[in-house]
Amino acid sequence: MRHLGRYDVLAVAARVLRCASDDVVRRSDLDAIDRVLDDVRATGGLAEAAGALLAGLVRARPFDGANRVVAVAVVLQFVSLNRADLQLEPVTDVDEFLDRIAAGEAGSDEAAAFVRSRLEHHPVTPEDLQEHLQIELLDGLGDLLQDWWRGDPMYEQFSEAARHVIVLAQEEARSLDHVYVGTEHLLLGLITSGQGVAARVLADLGITAPAVRDLVVEIIGRGRSGASAGAIPFTPRAKSTFEFAWGEARARGAEQVGPEHLLLGVLHDGDGVGGQIITKLAESTDEVRRKLEKRMNWRQRSESLVTGMLAEDPGSTWTTYGRRHHLLAELNAVLDENERLHEQVATLRELLRRHHIDPDG
Amino acid sequence: MAKDATKNILLRLDPELADRLQTVAAVEGRSVSDVAREAIAALVDQRRQDDRFSALLEENLVRHEESLRRLRGDD
Numbered sequence: 429m430r431h432l433g434r435y436d437v438l439a440v441a442a443r444v445l446r447c448a449s450d451d452v453v454r455r456s457d458l459d460a461i462d463r464v465l466d467d468v469r470a471t472g473g474l475a476e477a478a479g480a481l482l483a484g485l486v487r488a489r490p491f492d493g494a495n496r497v498v499a500v501a502v503v504l505q506f507v508s509l510n511r512a513d514l515q516l517e518p519v520t521d522v523d524e525f526l527d528r529i530a531a532g533e534a535g536s537d538e539a540a541a542f543v544r545s546r547l548e549h550h551p552v553t554p555e556d557l558q559e560h561l562q563i564e565l566l567d568g569l570g571d572l573l574q575d576w577w578r579g580d581p582m583y584e585q586f587s588e589a590a591r592h593v594i595v596l597a598q599e600e601a602r603s604l605d606h607v608y609v610g611t612e613h614l615l616l617g618l619i620t621s622g623q624g625v626a627a628r629v630l631a632d633l634g635i636t637a638p639a640v641r642d643l644v645v646e647i648i649g650r651g652r653s654g655a656s657a658g659a660i661p662f663t664p665r666a667k668s669t670f671e672f673a674w675g676e677a678r679a680r681g682a683e684q685v686g687p688e689h690l691l692l693g694v695l696h697d698g699d700g701v702g703g704q705i706i707t708k709l710a711e712s713t714d715e716v717r718r719k720l721e722k723r724m725n726w727r728q729r730s731e732s733l734v735t736g737m738l739a740e741d742p743g744s745t746w747t748t749y750g751r752r753h754h755l756l757a758e759l760n761a762v763l764d765e766n767e768r769l770h771e772q773v774a775t776l777r778e779l780l781r782r783h784h785i786d787p788d789g
Numbered sequence: 790m791a792k793d794a795t796k797n798i799l800l801r802l803d804p805e806l807a808d809r810l811q812t813v814a815a816v817e818g819r820s821v822s823d824v825a826r827e828a829i830a831a832l833v834d835q836r837r838q839d840d841r842f843s844a845l846l847e848e849n850l851v852r853h854e855e856s857l858r859r860l861r862g863d864d
Binding site: 434435436438439440442443444448449450452453454458494496497500501504505508509513516517519522523526527 | 826827829830831832833834835836837842843845846848849850852853856857859860861862
């Protein structure tokens with residue numbers, strides 16, 4: 429999301445008030461503007477940010493003269509910089525709502541809901557992406573995303589599950605008519621794959637595909653219908669996520685990059701759209717990372733145990749590479765089942781507690 | 790907000806920048822507020838001269854001109 433700075437706000441005010449820049453500086457409460465902008469930066473989605481901006485400027489009244497008109501003009505400039513527009517008609521409703529803000533009867537949350545109901549997103553175009561998000565559109569990627577990693581030693585190390593996540597990410601991008609695959613689509617791919625540690629951690633935290641899609645539309649908007657036909661390139665942030673995931677996999681002694689390493693990559697780039705969405709829906713990216721690493725470490729310990737046991741087997745003629753992989757796959761299936769059962773037990777215990785029954789009684 | 794034509798400005802500045810402002814103000818025999826105001830105005834001018842920013846602003850103001858005109862005042 430593109431945020432406004434102090435000078436942007438003052439430039440809008442100077443234009444609306446039709447005065448010189450030094451005049452607007454003299455006639456404005458700069459500290460109040462800074463405080464409002466700090467609050468705006470602490471929010472997540474576009475509607476929340478625009479709501480905080482509107483509520484903050486109307487309440488603080490930093491502009492000497494026509495504060496309300498300047499505040500609305502600043503919000504219009506903010507949403508348009510983020511490829512959206514705000515419907516101001518009927519104006520009487522806007523006035524009524526601004527009265528409530530000024531009287532302290534409505535705050536940022538109500539303002540966000542008000543803005544959301546009037547927000548119109550512009551379609552995303554390749555030009556927008558190049559200009560606003562500095563995304564390089566790549567040529568010659570071939571027709572099939574499934575083939576995108578061929579010839580690159582890093583991508584050869586991606587597991588089948590990780591590749592499946594990337595294919596799902598491409599499908600998500602297409603369904604939103606986006607002409608690129610970004611970290612937000614990777615996050616959706618991780619969720620919709622529905623399997624593995626990464627999907628499980630996200631599900632446990634209530635980070636669901638519909639909630640993420642809503643936020644993607646709010647932050648980025650939908651693309652122009654049919655714009656995503658053909659090859660869809662990855663954004664530089666998505667490619668950095670792959671590189672980070674590869675580094676994480678190697679650092680952790682994994683033989684392949686799995687979906688969990690991709691999620692670590694998305695979490696690492698907190699400023700990416702995927703990272704922003706996780707921050708918005710979960711407690712924090714650090715919290716998600718802790719939970720993910722806990723599960724990864726637990727699984728890694730179990731796998732090491734099996735590997736160690738096989739290595740110590742004196743009749744090692746059967747502990748071939750293929751046999752070891754087969755056993756690890758079986759172990760993973762057992763661990764998955766075990767996790768599923770644990771979750772069911774936890775849910776049942778919670779239900780018993782809700783009905784005032786001691787589960788251990 | 791007070792409607793004085795001129796007032797002291799309250800700004801949160803990092804110490805290094807505040808020192809530099811104080812030096813300029815002392816050398817030029819002006820108040821720190823005055824020097825800061827001038828510097829901020831120059832940056833606002835810069836934003837107003839940004840073609841893309843001002844084109845977008847004009848587009849918005851023209852599109853919503855009628856609605857903005859009908860918005861009630863603050864008082």
